[in-house]
Amino acid sequence: MPVSDYQLISAWQQVLKLSNLEAGQTVTILTSSATNRQTLLAATVASQSMGAVVNRLDLPPVNAEKALSRDPLAYLGTTPLTGNKAAIAALKESDLVLDLMTLLFSPEQIDILKGGTKILLAVEPPEILVRTVPTEADRTRVKAAAARIAAAREMTVVSEAGTDLRCPLGEFHPISEYGFVDEPGRWDHWPSGFALTFPNEGQASGRIVIDKGDILLPQKMYCSSQIVLTVENGYATKIEGGIDADLLNEYMASFNDPEGYAISHIGWGLQPRCHWSTLGLYDREQTIGMDARAFEGNFLFSLGPNNEAGGKRTTACHIDIPLRHCTVRLDGEDMVRNGKVLDGGVK
Ligand SMILES: [Fe+2]
Numbered sequence: 001m002p003v004s005d006y007q008l009i010s011a012w013q014q015v016l017k018l019s020n021l022e023a024g025q026t027v028t029i030l031t032s033s034a035t036n037r038q039t040l041l042a043a044t045v046a047s048q049s050m051g052a053v054v055n056r057l058d059l060p061p062v063n064a065e066k067a068l069s070r071d072p073l074a075y076l077g078t079t080p081l082t083g084n085k086a087a088i089a090a091l092k093e094s095d096l097v098l099d100l101m102t103l104l105f106s107p108e109q110i111d112i113l114k115g116g117t118k119i120l121l122a123v124e125p126p127e128i129l130v131r132t133v134p135t136e137a138d139r140t141r142v143k144a145a146a147a148r149i150a151a152a153r154e155m156t157v158v159s160e161a162g163t164d165l166r167c168p169l170g171e172f173h174p175i176s177e178y179g180f181v182d183e184p185g186r187w188d189h190w191p192s193g194f195a196l197t198f199p200n201e202g203q204a205s206g207r208i209v210i211d212k213g214d215i216l217l218p219q220k221m222y223c224s225s226q227i228v229l230t231v232e233n234g235y236a237t238k239i240e241g242g243i244d245a246d247l248l249n250e251y252m253a254s255f256n257d258p259e260g261y262a263i264s265h266i267g268w269g270l271q272p273r274c275h276w277s278t279l280g281l282y283d284r285e286q287t288i289g290m291d292a293r294a295f296e297g298n299f300l301f302s303l304g305p306n307n308e309a310g311g312k313r314t315t316a317c318h319i320d321i322p323l324r325h326c327t328v329r330l331d332g333e334d335m336v337r338n339g340k341v342l343d344g345g346v347k
Helices: 005-018 037-049 085-092 107-114 126-131 136-151 243-253 276-281 290-294
Strands: 026-031 053-058 096-099 118-121 154-159 164-168 175-177 187-189 194-197 205-210 227-232 235-241 263-269 299-303 319-323 326-330 333-337
Touching (some): 005 037, 005 126, 026 037, 026 085, 037 053, 085 107, 107 118, 136 175, 136 194, 136 263, 154 299, 227 243, 235 243, 276 290, 290 319
Parallel strands (some): 026 053
Antiparallel strands (some): 154 326, 164 205, 175 194, 194 263, 227 235, 299 319
């Protein structure tokens, strides 16, 4: 559905207000060839309306010859900032970077954040952005879940489909994603609404059953058959099943990188304005699938890197897989029971 400029500008103003943008601060809007023009306009006008000094930094895209799809989250390699000292300097000198390009999990991004610059990623189309404008209540809820993760020594996940996963915790901090950047050095993604962490290096074990109707990203497909992952010493050592398992296996093998099979982030969705069914309504080119990642009550796990949390693993391969109908436990206490979050919801 089309969105009016007024509505999208208002949405950005709300996000910038939650992000504590102050008059006189410098906002740099990072763009590339796939940036949505209306989102760029709205982000620019909203930033100016709040008295910010606004720059635009437009960088040419990279990785086209390596990635097998057009999804910006599918291939995590070099970025347009790699070796680009002038661009990095501009971003480091900014109070807030609005990333309308997708600068994800790169060493350059981590370096920029260390200097106190905030980065907010926003690349979903305008109608998804206005539906998922974040709120204070989102932050409260996600931070409460992250606090539970921080105190836990183990996350376990079971499901009627057959998932039985054990992830010792404590090596990595939890991460809260609630859609705005209210602290110096914070990165977030609009839309989101989930809490996550990473299993201790090399310690996740068990079995993950991706059931019919569960979603593979960046494939952006609902599985039509079960995929069974055997998890040993932190890695998916077998990926078995029918045609969906074949598709996943062949795609992952194309990276020729054993680190792509590591269990990466684990957590659960807390965003009631995101929906499991949304992906079925969109052409794959039109979304990166944040509804699937954030819908309330999913168990979202990932295969790939852990450098986002300070780990050493970098790999170009990154698969996100939200599962329905799981029970997620921290130290034996249910946080999500059969796909329903037990925290009482957003107040
Ligand atoms: Fe991920």
